[in-house]
Amino acid sequence: MKNVYLISNVTRGGKTYLEYLIPALNALRHTYNCIVLQTDKTGLSRQEAEEILDYPVEQVEVEVIANLASQVVISNDAWIGRLLDDSNFGIFMTHGNVGMPTKDKYYYAELTSYWDVVISSSRSGFDLIRSGLQRYRPDRKALKSLIADGIALRADLRKTSPVATLPIKVPRFFESAPVSDKASDDYVVGLLPTQLGICPSGASLYENLQTVINAVKSQLPHARFILRPYMADLQHSTLKDLCSQLSAYDWITIDTAGTSSTVFYQQCDTIITDASTGGVSFMLNTCKLPIYYVPTTEESNPTVDVWLQQMNNLLPIAKNGDELKELALGFSLMSPEDCYFIYKKFYETQYNNLPLPQDVFHDLIENRHDSMFCQLTIDSFGNINERD
Incomplete structure (x- = not known):
């Protein structure tokens, strides 16, 4: 059975960020050998993480993650992509359900550029990730933008596919306006x-x-x-x-x-x-x-x-x-x-019409960049190559 590694490494991320792994884990746990790794940065104990996921969790040092080779890796943390060996196929799940008006002109491409696939739970996030990578990679090649800190073990100028899915952590769509139970003088x-x-x-x-x-x-x-x-x-x-x-x-x-x-x-x-x-x-x-x-x-x-x-x-x-x-x-x-x-x-x-994340995970693991959900890739120069 094929291994799939799911990594939780967000600093003081707690339950909020660990929950990003749940849709992937639930979609894949019966088909693949899912191995959940957690570092001590998250603010959760191994037991707490296991209760939230209802699944075994291994507490590890980052060196264990750096030693993974030829594996599929799914993570809630962008930074850890710098430590992955080039032989791994890395999938990063971005946080939130919409893009952000951040000061970073590259929209964190200094981190997302290490991943093979970047999953965004909105069209706006998808567009910002794409445009950020487009701006970052030419500057990176021209040495106008450098690695933020330390030495990366993995190439950041790689083929990367942004993928948009339905939100990972959002309840069902409201079919009508819910009834308010708030008092009129309480705001x-x-x-x-x-x-x-x-x-x-x-x-x-x-x-x-x-x-x-x-x-x-x-x-x-x-x-x-x-x-x-x-x-x-x-x-x-x-x-x-x-x-x-x-x-x-x-x-x-x-x-x-x-x-x-x-x-x-x-x-x-x-x-x-x-x-x-x-x-x-x-x-x-x-x-x-x-x-x-x-x-x-x-x-x-x-x-x-x-x-x-x-x-x-x-x-x-x-x-x-x-x-x-x-x-x-x-x-x-x-x-x-x-x-x-x-x-x-x-x-x-x-x-509207975005795919369910669990469907996307299955296809990405089997087909990688040839997945039906990888409608475009961004090459090392920042060029966009769209699927015919």
Whole structure:
């Protein structure tokens, strides 16, 4: 029976990122010899991981992963691709259900370039991965872009196929607007910053919290807030100080570490984020609308510009405090049917007719770049080769 290695290695990724392996594991466990490897970076014990996956897990050092040869490797962590031997066929599953307005003009191609297949759970993510690799590889060949850190064991200028699938971690599509059970005088705004260093300078939600909170409070004085820091930032000294200051206000709650995203989503009437894919996950899980606060910065950024074009008329986006005020007030007046109309349009635009991830995994393992789902490949020069 053919081996398939599934690797969990996201730093402090916990249950959230381990769950990205579940669709692949469930689809493949009865057909292949699936071997799940986890490093100590994840923040989970082997026993905890086994309970979540309902499958045996091996706790290993990265050297074990670096010694794999001529295997199929599926991972939730892009960085680990640098350690794979060239003889392996590597499949990376990107995080989230939509692209991000990140400051990285290559859209993390410095990491995804080591993989043979990059799976994205949205059309926008697929487009950003493709355009990022197209920009990165010519610069990499010209030595304008170098390996971020350390020595890679694997060639990053390889044939890579981006593949778009239905979201890996999203519940069923809402056929109609769900009934709201919230009290009319209770309005909770979730604040969901993405990881420090992801946004362009001046665009992080942390940098704009005063503007954001004041804009909402000016329209909805009774609003309460829940700040959910990014899990990998919880030990950052600046963030600890910020949370301590915000805790002085009885209408601001700091979400506790370990609280599931589902519980957080259910508490909120809306979520304001800077770039987190959790804003869309909130909409897909609740049929309520997020607000993306993407302030205009001095420098033009190709990734942010493409993302704004993609999301135009699909997601509520505020570029300054006044626009945020209008959206905050408008959201409080919208009916569930109004929200559902926007949700449905977004869902159909991003996911309609995309394949199920479990179908994709099977075909990729058997046929690799000849898989029916590899409709295009990007070569070492950044050229796109489309299938006839």
